[in-house]
Amino acid sequence: MKRRALGFLISLWAVLTLNFLLPRLLPGDPLAALLDPSSSAYVFNSATRASLAEYYGLDRPLVQQYADYLAGTLRGDLGQSIRLNRPVGELLRAHLPWTLLLTLTALSAASLLGVLGGAEAAWRRGSATDKALVVSSVIASNAPVFFTGMILLIVFGARLDWLPLAGGRTAFARYGTPWEAARDYAAHLALPAVTLTLALVGSKFLLVRNSMIGVLGEDYMLVARAKGLSTGRLKRHHALRNALIPFVHHLAAHAGFALTGALFIETLFNYPGMGRLVFESVVARDYPVIQGVFVVVSALVLGANLLADWLSYRLDPRRREAL
Amino acid sequence: MIREALRLPVAPAAAAHPPRRVRALLGSEGVAGLLLLLILAALAVFAPLLAPYDPDAFSGRPLERPGAAHRLGTNDVGQDILSELIYGARISLTVAAGAAAGTVALAVLVGGAAGYAGGWLDLVLMRLVDMILALPRLPLLILVNALLGAGLGTMILTIALLSWPPAARIIRAQVQSVRQRGYVRMARGFGGGPLYLFARHILPQIAPLIVFGLVTAAGHAVALEAGLAFLGLGDPTAKSWGLMMRHALNLPGLLLTDRWLWWLLPPGVCVTLLVLALALIGIGLESRLDTRLKQR
Numbered sequence: 001m002k003r004r005a006l007g008f009l010i011s012l013w014a015v016l017t018l019n020f021l022l023p024r025l026l027p028g029d030p031l032a033a034l035l036d037p038s039s040s041a042y043v044f045n046s047a048t049r050a051s052l053a054e055y056y057g058l059d060r061p062l063v064q065q066y067a068d069y070l071a072g073t074l075r076g077d078l079g080q081s082i083r084l085n086r087p088v089g090e091l092l093r094a095h096l097p098w099t100l101l102l103t104l105t106a107l108s109a110a111s112l113l114g115v116l117g118g119a120e121a122a123w124r125r126g127s128a129t130d131k132a133l134v135v136s137s138v139i140a141s142n143a144p145v146f147f148t149g150m151i152l153l154i155v156f157g158a159r160l161d162w163l164p165l166a167g168g169r170t171a172f173a174r175y176g177t178p179w180e181a182a183r184d185y186a187a188h189l190a191l192p193a194v195t196l197t198l199a200l201v202g203s204k205f206l207l208v209r210n211s212m213i214g215v216l217g218e219d220y221m222l223v224a225r226a227k228g229l230s231t232g233r234l235k236r237h238h239a240l241r242n243a244l245i246p247f248v249h250h251l252a253a254h255a256g257f258a259l260t261g262a263l264f265i266e267t268l269f270n271y272p273g274m275g276r277l278v279f280e281s282v283v284a285r286d287y288p289v290i291q292g293v294f295v296v297v298s299a300l301v302l303g304a305n306l307l308a309d310w311l312s313y314r315l316d317p318r319r320r321e322a323l
Numbered sequence: 324m325i326r327e328a329l330r331l332p333v334a335p336a337a338a339a340h341p342p343r344r345v346r347a348l349l350g351s352e353g354v355a356g357l358l359l360l361l362i363l364a365a366l367a368v369f370a371p372l373l374a375p376y377d378p379d380a381f382s383g384r385p386l387e388r389p390g391a392a393h394r395l396g397t398n399d400v401g402q403d404i405l406s407e408l409i410y411g412a413r414i415s416l417t418v419a420a421g422a423a424a425g426t427v428a429l430a431v432l433v434g435g436a437a438g439y440a441g442g443w444l445d446l447v448l449m450r451l452v453d454m455i456l457a458l459p460r461l462p463l464l465i466l467v468n469a470l471l472g473a474g475l476g477t478m479i480l481t482i483a484l485l486s487w488p489p490a491a492r493i494i495r496a497q498v499q500s501v502r503q504r505g506y507v508r509m510a511r512g513f514g515g516g517p518l519y520l521f522a523r524h525i526l527p528q529i530a531p532l533i534v535f536g537l538v539t540a541a542g543h544a545v546a547l548e549a550g551l552a553f554l555g556l557g558d559p560t561a562k563s564w565g566l567m568m569r570h571a572l573n574l575p576g577l578l579l580t581d582r583w584l585w586w587l588l589p590p591g592v593c594v595t596l597l598v599l600a601l602a603l604i605g606i607g608l609e610s611r612l613d614t615r616l617k618q619r
């Protein structure tokens with residue numbers, strides 16, 4: 001486990017260093033363009049320009065820039081947004097909860113559906129239900145998220161008018177009771193979350209199904225059946241438990257996929273998370289914000305990987321020696 | 324698992340029937356995917372013959388509904404949507420082919436070198452693989468493409484540079500196991516150089532992995548290109564399906580009319596079909612690579 005934690009720290013350092021080096025080393029010098037009056041990306045607001053120059057410190061030696069950058073980032077100073085003239089840290093704090101809400105809702109729903117569906121499909125492998133589930137999960141997990149989202153948006157948002165079209169909550173709403181607030185948030189969350197769940201559930205289903213089929217062929221399953229255990233006990237205690245170990249690992253790898261999928265979905269649904277922030281920042285060439293999102297999303301993905309390693313270590317005693 | 328895969332059940336009679344041989348290699352899923360891919364590739368290749376108009380020409384009034392002159396209507400500046408769609412196949416397939424070739428070339432280079440040389444080179448290269456694998460790909464792609472400015476070449480290059488590690492890891496493992504086999508060691512004992520051994524003995528053994536890698540990388544690249552174009556990071560001069568969707572969604576109130584039916588839906592369906600075609604070929608290949616699944 002210590003090695004994994006070390007790997008996490010090294011990856012985090014790599015992310016921070018890339019975030020420092022990429023804007024400075026890429027051809028065309030995108031950062032200098034912001035401060036160069038003859039460039040099309042020139043920032044006209046002099047106060048913003050001053051804070052940019054201060055943050056990137058391009059006139060100082062590279063090593064000192066790096067040291068200042070690392071110290072600043074660790075203090076939580078991620079620079080100033082060009083477009084909104086607000087600290088990037090503040091912007092991220094405002095957008096992050098929405099992304100986490102969306103991602104975690106979809107991940108939980110997809111995990112639940114994937115595990116239950118995968119276990120059942122494996123148990124009845126070869127049946128018509130199994131085949132139908134496999135085909136539909138292949139399609140669902142391969143359709144680009146923004147496409148699935150678009151269809152849901154059009155059908156349930158625009159045509160049927162059941163759910164709100166955009167945003168994270170009703171603008172300027174005043175809620176009488178917490179219940180009303182929760183309903184409003186849930187209604188806005190529904191379509192983006194369903195879209196992301198659809199994108200995530202397919203691969204989870206296939207993974208659980210395959211590892212369950214693998215487990216069902218193991219000798220200990222034959223022994224357990226010979227002992228006369230009930231079907232339910234066989235499924236839950238002997239098969240599913242062992243089939244879940246690869247799933248936990250997959251879940252971590254998928255946390256990153258879920259987060260990045262959320263970025264697209266938020267753009268489509270105008271959901272006020274990090275994806276929407278990236279979308280608007282790309283248009284305005286607001287590099288400090290794009291960099292801030294990169295650092296935060298990367299740290300989250302790395303953290304999720306570490307968490308999954310720890311979980312699978314707890315679940316599977318055989319891995320304790322391996323880690 | 325690979326060893327069994329290479330003893331593919333190609334009966335002598337089947338060799339005389341190429342279609343059956345393809346089916347044995349790809350399975351029915353793979354054949355379906357291949358057909359779909361060929362149709363989309365035909366769109367790209369024969370675009371000038373198939374498209375009724377030049378996709379950049381202002382061939383009608385803005386926002387025409389579908390009719391005899393414009394089967395899928397026109398966009399907000401009066402360009403024929405059907406022609407845009409047909410020419411869009413060229414962009415998506417270019418990105419797919421370019422990124423896949425780059426990804427697999429890097430994977431073979433790194434995976435092959437690490438697996439063949441072993442020792443410290445293996446250690447260093449595999450740490451590099453771990454490092455890149457740990458980095459979240461999409462945020463990094465967004466950052467780099469935002470900084471570099473939009474361009475098709477940039478996109479292909481950056482996708483390839485960030486996508487090779489998983490394939491490199493698989494190829495390394497296979498090269499390592501092939502290198503230890505008797506006939507390879509014997510060939511080395513007789514003085515076969517690394518390049519000869521690689522071309523003569525190792526390459527044929529990793530060929531199925533290379534094909535599989537190409538197909539999966541192409542699928543991911545198509546989805547990434549569409550997604551990046553959708554976020555506004557695509558090449559504005561290369562009108563891909565992702566860019567078409569972005570243009571359509573930029574029209575205020577698009578969803579409130581039925582205009583999305585012929586403007587937004589077709590490019591979305593095309594991207595999905597292309598990704599699906601590549602995924603199906605991948606699934607077909609994979610189930611033949613991995614015999615563990617077939618035994619049951």
